[in-house]
Amino acid sequence: MRVQLTVNGEARACDTKGSESLLFALRDYLHLTGSKGACEQGECGSCSVLLDGELVCACLVMAVDAHGSEVVTVEGLGGPELHPVQKALIDAGGVQCGFCTPGFVVAAAALLDENPAPSSDEMREALAGNICRCTGYGAILRGLETLVEGR
Amino acid sequence: MTTRVRTGEVRGGVGESTSRADGIPKTDGTYTYSSDLYMDRMLFGATLRSPHPKARITKLDIGPAVAMTGVHAVLTSDDVPGSNAFGLESADQPILVADLVEYWGQAVAVVAADDPETARRAVGAIEVEYEVLEPLTDPEDADARDSVFHRARCLRGPQDLSGAVVVEGYYEVGMQDQAPLGTESGLAIPDGQGGVDLHIATQWTHVDRDQIVAGLGVDEDTVRVHHAGVGGAFGAREDVSLQIHLCLLALYTGRPVKMEYSRAESFVGHVHRHPAQLWMRHEADPDGILRRIEARIIIDGGAYRSTSDSVVGNAVYHAAGPYRCDSVSVEGVAVRTNNPPCGAMRGFGAVQACFGHEAQMDKLADALGMDRVELRIKNALRRGDPLATSGQVIDTSAPVVEILEKLRSMPLPADDRSDDPRLLPGGTGLTTSRSMVRRGIGYGVGLKNLCFSAGFDDYSEARVVITPFGVEVHTAAVEVGQGLGMSCEQIARTVLGIEDVVVYYDDTSKIGSAGSTSASRQTQMTGGAVLEAARMAREIALERGGGDELNAEGVWKDGVLVTPMEDLVGGENIEYHIRFHHPQTEEPDHNGQGNLHVDFAFAAHRAVVDVDQELGLFRVVQVDTVQDVGFMINPRSVVGQIEGGTMQGIGLATLEEIVVEEGVIKNPTFTDYLLPTFLDAPPMAIEVIEEPSSFGPFGAKGVGEPPTVSSTAAVVAAIRDATGLELNRTPVRPEHVALTTR
Numbered sequence: 001m002r003v004q005l006t007v008n009g010e011a012r013a014c015d016t017k018g019s020e021s022l023l024f025a026l027r028d029y030l031h032l033t034g035s036k037g038a039c040e041q042g043e044c045g046s047c048s049v050l051l052d053g054e055l056v057c058a059c060l061v062m063a064v065d066a067h068g069s070e071v072v073t074v075e076g077l078g079g080p081e082l083h084p085v086q087k088a089l090i091d092a093g094g095v096q097c098g099f100c101t102p103g104f105v106v107a108a109a110a111l112l113d114e115n116p117a118p119s120s121d122e123m124r125e126a127l128a129g130n131i132c133r134c135t136g137y138g139a140i141l142r143g144l145e146t147l148v149e150g151r
Numbered sequence: 152m153t154t155r156v157r158t159g160e161v162r163g164g165v166g167e168s169t170s171r172a173d174g175i176p177k178t179d180g181t182y183t184y185s186s187d188l189y190m191d192r193m194l195f196g197a198t199l200r201s202p203h204p205k206a207r208i209t210k211l212d213i214g215p216a217v218a219m220t221g222v223h224a225v226l227t228s229d230d231v232p233g234s235n236a237f238g239l240e241s242a243d244q245p246i247l248v249a250d251l252v253e254y255w256g257q258a259v260a261v262v263a264a265d266d267p268e269t270a271r272r273a274v275g276a277i278e279v280e281y282e283v284l285e286p287l288t289d290p291e292d293a294d295a296r297d298s299v300f301h302r303a304r305c306l307r308g309p310q311d312l313s314g315a316v317v318v319e320g321y322y323e324v325g326m327q328d329q330a331p332l333g334t335e336s337g338l339a340i341p342d343g344q345g346g347v348d349l350h351i352a353t354q355w356t357h358v359d360r361d362q363i364v365a366g367l368g369v370d371e372d373t374v375r376v377h378h379a380g381v382g383g384a385f386g387a388r389e390d391v392s393l394q395i396h397l398c399l400l401a402l403y404t405g406r407p408v409k410m411e412y413s414r415a416e417s418f419v420g421h422v423h424r425h426p427a428q429l430w431m432r433h434e435a436d437p438d439g440i441l442r443r444i445e446a447r448i449i450i451d452g453g454a455y456r457s458t459s460d461s462v463v464g465n466a467v468y469h470a471a472g473p474y475r476c477d478s479v480s481v482e483g484v485a486v487r488t489n490n491p492p493c494g495a496m497r498g499f500g501a502v503q504a505c506f507g508h509e510a511q512m513d514k515l516a517d518a519l520g521m522d523r524v525e526l527r528i529k530n531a532l533r534r535g536d537p538l539a540t541s542g543q544v545i546d547t548s549a550p551v552v553e554i555l556e557k558l559r560s561m562p563l564p565a566d567d568r569s570d571d572p573r574l575l576p577g578g579t580g581l582t583t584s585r586s587m588v589r590r591g592i593g594y595g596v597g598l599k600n601l602c603f604s605a606g607f608d609d610y611s612e613a614r615v616v617i618t619p620f621g622v623e624v625h626t627a628a629v630e631v632g633q634g635l636g637m638s639c640e641q642i643a644r645t646v647l648g649i650e651d652v653v654v655y656y657d658d659t660s661k662i663g664s665a666g667s668t669s670a671s672r673q674t675q676m677t678g679g680a681v682l683e684a685a686r687m688a689r690e691i692a693l694e695r696g697g698g699d700e701l702n703a704e705g706v707w708k709d710g711v712l713v714t715p716m717e718d719l720v721g722g723e724n725i726e727y728h729i730r731f732h733h734p735q736t737e738e739p740d741h742n743g744q745g746n747l748h749v750d751f752a753f754a755a756h757r758a759v760v761d762v763d764q765e766l767g768l769f770r771v772v773q774v775d776t777v778q779d780v781g782f783m784i785n786p787r788s789v790v791g792q793i794e795g796g797t798m799q800g801i802g803l804a805t806l807e808e809i810v811v812e813e814g815v816i817k818n819p820t821f822t823d824y825l826l827p828t829f830l831d832a833p834p835m836a837i838e839v840i841e842e843p844s845s846f847g848p849f850g851a852k853g854v855g856e857p858p859t860v861s862s863t864a865a866v867v868a869a870i871r872d873a874t875g876l877e878l879n880r881t882p883v884r885p886e887h888v889a890l891t892t893r
Contacts, residue, residue, distance in 0.1 A: 017268065028267075033187035034179070036186070036332070038382070040413060046332060074180035075180045075181070078179055082179065086178035086179060090174035090178055092787075093170075093788065095171065095174050095177050095178060096383075096634070097381060098380075099184060099383060125573070127829045128828045128830045130828075131332065131821070131826050133330055133332050133826065134632050134791075136794035136827075136835065137794075137829050138834075139787075139790070
């Protein structure tokens with residue numbers, strides 16, 4: 001089945017068998033490997049993308065169900081400059097192995113779009129669907145707090 | 152041109168919180184992890200695994216799979232050209248099972264096909280029949296039957312000493328998974344001449360290479376192992392998983408082959424933290440001085456050896472904790488069962504030991520009527536003391552007393568009795584109310600040996616090159632996310648006075664081994680190698696340039712630039728290659744005595760936990776750490792290691808356990824194996840003590856493992872403090888709290 005999408009502002013298409021997830025289509029057919037697969041069950045958030053503006057786990061969306069939709073992946077968030085969330089995570093040491101980072105970047109950017117000045121508790125609640133195994137979350141939180149304070 | 156710039160003033164040198172070179176690609180999605188690798192014409196691998204923990208293969212027919220369209224290879228043990236055996240410390244595990252399955256999920260055959268789905272279907276098409284056998288799954292039973300990998304012991308001092316106050320305890324530690332977010336994956340590319348390039352997320356490329364060439368039956372230089380982006384490790388990648396399978400498939404098909412484990416497959420694809428049973432007896436004088444420590448420790452190594460011998464040794468050597476005692480008897484055994492194989496995980500035997508000895512110290516303090524911290528301080532190991540177990544005199548910084556005093560003086564979180572559900576056990580589910588909640592405070596202190604021990608020839612190679620464009624550092628060390636690359640850059644900058652430093656992670660054909668990224672060793676070992684190589688390169692530069700100081704502009708003499716950089720290295724780079732060894736350690740004697748370890752680091756945690764005992768719910772309110780770090784090459788990285796390591800220990804205390812029933816893993820998913828999320832992460836206050844180590848670069852110590860050693864003990868101690876329950880098992884489950892009577 002042919003799936004047509006707008007990904008990061010560009011019209012893209014791929015042929016699928018019908019059973020693939022959106023994550024598989026993005027990574028294996030469209031070669032956008034920024035979104036990561038780590039649990040295949042929507043538990044870890046490593047595959048977070050925006051689907052028609054909604055934050056979703058791309059591993060839980062069928063590629064065919066995304067036909068005609070607009071998808072924003074981590075590759076599409078920044079422009080020539082880094083997205084402020086990306087810079088905040090680097091500056092705070094919120095990146096270690098980095099495998100969870102694209103998911104955190106997308107989820108945090110979505111949060112800040114919705115709520116430009118979340119409290120620390122709101123950040124923790126909003127990002128509870130993203131698992132990080134390296135940092136213990138402290139540096140990620142500090143990075144986002146610094147970003148919000150600086151606005 | 153006459154302004155003198157001292158090398159110490161270079162930007163980005165040691166002591167600064169520099170940012171990681173891979174920070175931007177890791178945040179914008181362009182960093183290439185092993186699972187992101189792609190090549191035209193590549194095939195996809197998949198693995199047939201045993202559904203039984205112990206069985207004999209009675210029929211294995213690959214015909215139906217071979218006949219499928221799109222399938223290019225179906226390989227069994229018959230197709231292993233070399234020795235059908237691998238293993239980290241001894242080659243005792245078949246690459247593919249020929250006959251006898253020893254654990255659930257063991258690899259029986261591998262497939263390469265045009266796409267992942269075809270590969271999976273081909274695995275399903277292989278016809279295999281098993282004669283199911285009774286698995287050995289009880290560790291005590293295995294011990295009784297002498298199904299054992301290794302026994303270790305420490306007997307030290309007169310064995311007839313005793314104290315007036317005696318406490319005994321039995322403790323259990325569950326099987327923890329490293330759960331790196333990146334599952335096992337890699338890409339093998341045949342070179343067309345019988346050789347292969349493997350791009351892989353690993354912890355030690357050279358030891359992978361050695362095991363691959365043994366399996367392929369080829370020369371060492373036929374296989375080149377390249378460090379691909381690593382999505383976390385924590386010990387899980389020290390053993391070979393799919394490395395040999397990938398190379399077999401690539402050489403058989405003549406095509407690049409990629410393989411990536413699913414999460415469920417990852418749970419059987421790598422070793423885990425050894426579950427442990429510990430019996431301990433502590434005797435002390437009425438004034439609290441420890442007189443006698445006895446311990447017996449069983450760890451379950453599962454079906455194959457991996458590092459079990461070393462882990463049980465470590466558990467034995469760390470069994471007395473960071474305390475003085477002159478009469479010690481510890482017996483340890485790593486048993487062989489049909490449970491999942493266990494091996495390296497952050498803390499490596501010291502975690503299990505610490506859970507026991509710290510529970511004992513609390514019990515002893517209570518029996519003595521002493522303050523729990525005071526008892527620890529009273530018995531704390533100091534520099535110059537012998538380690539209670541092995542007798543090795545501690546000749547490195549050992550600030551245990553300072554750590555505990557500092558930790559005790561740190562402010563406690565406010566107990567504001569808030570009814571905000573986010574601050575209550577059970578969270579926003581509104582399951583409890585503040586009036587049901589009691590707060591507990593627990594302490595844990597531990598130690599961890601650094602680098603490889605017990606006579607192992609531990610070394611790391613590095614090459615430092617000064618070029619007209621800056622400095623290159625070459626190493627085969629694996630950056631797993633911990634920040635080794637930054638440390639190497641910073642060390643080279645400080646020594647050479649040149650800011651522009653790039654670290655190259657060379658494949659196994661270009662440089663010798665850097666050793667494993669494990670045992671908290673790379674800062675000291677590869678950092679040490681870079682330090683020595685950079686110093687030698689600097690000496691060569693000064694001699695060539697005829698001066699006494701070096702920086703990015705060139706060589707200076709008496710504050711005047713005498714040889715500009717373009718002249719210094721315009722014709723020929725300056726290059727120095729080194730194999731750096733740490734001071735030699737000894738093998739233990741028959742009583743486990745000797746100078747077994749090259750260095751130690753110490754850390755302590757204080758945990759504050761709120762508990763609703765009726766419902767068995769708890770919430771970790773805060774965990775504070777004081778750690779002995781030697782010297783912080785990158786302070787922000789050190790804090791990151793302490794926070795992350797502490798969190799993994801909190802996970803073992805509260806959530807994380809691989810549940811194994813009759814050899815079968817019941818929860819091989821992130822839905823059922825629970826990892827701490829943002830909402831489980833408490834605030835952490837962190838202090839460090841910088842007292843230089845005896846041999847690390849600039850006095851640095853490894854920092855990765857110590858925070859994992861004692862955080863579990865501290866959190867469980869806090870739950871005990873709140874409830875008065877014995878809680879001798881970790882992770883603590885709600886039923887342990889709600890359904891146990893005091």
